[in-house]
Amino acid sequence: MKWFTEVGEVYLHRDPVDFRKSINGLSIIVEEHMEISPYTHAIFVFCNKHRDKLKILCWDHTGFVLWYKRLEKARFKWPRQHASEVVTINDEELDWLLRGLDFQQLIGHKKLSLTHTF
Numbered sequence: 001m002k003w004f005t006e007v008g009e010v011y012l013h014r015d016p017v018d019f020r021k022s023i024n025g026l027s028i029i030v031e032e033h034m035e036i037s038p039y040t041h042a043i044f045v046f047c048n049k050h051r052d053k054l055k056i057l058c059w060d061h062t063g064f065v066l067w068y069k070r071l072e073k074a075r076f077k078w079p080r081q082h083a084s085e086v087v088t089i090n091d092e093e094l095d096w097l098l099r100g101l102d103f104q105q106l107i108g109h110k111k112l113s114l115t116h117t118f
Contacts, residue, residue, distance in 0.1 A: 008041035010094045012087040014079060016049040023064045026057045034086045038064075045094065051075040054098070069098065077102035 013034060026046060027038040036042065044057045052075055056067040076097060079087050
């Protein structure tokens with residue numbers, strides 16, 4: 001997915017959220033439960049109990065943006081067994097999540113640090 005803003009950090013709120021909450025309610029969850037300022041250059045992703053709806057909240061320096069996606073027949077591959085309430089992923093893993101892939105099982109090539117060139 002192409003974003004209207006450059007993607008910084010991406011945080012998933014692991015536990016389900018009441019989807020009657022909108023910008024104000026979700027930003028309170030970010031501040032109080034996730035202990036992160038909602039005004040940072042980050043994207044915050046929330047899922048409902050049935051894992052068929054997502055809300056994405058971000059601050060774009062002029063106001064909040066709230067993005068909503070509802071699946072008709074599938075479920076998002078949401079991390080359930082994670083030590084912390086907040087899961088950090090990168091923008092590529094967010095794209096995988098939105099496309100229905102289990103980002104926790106997709107493992108790319110290891111990054112290398114070269115010490116010299118050939």
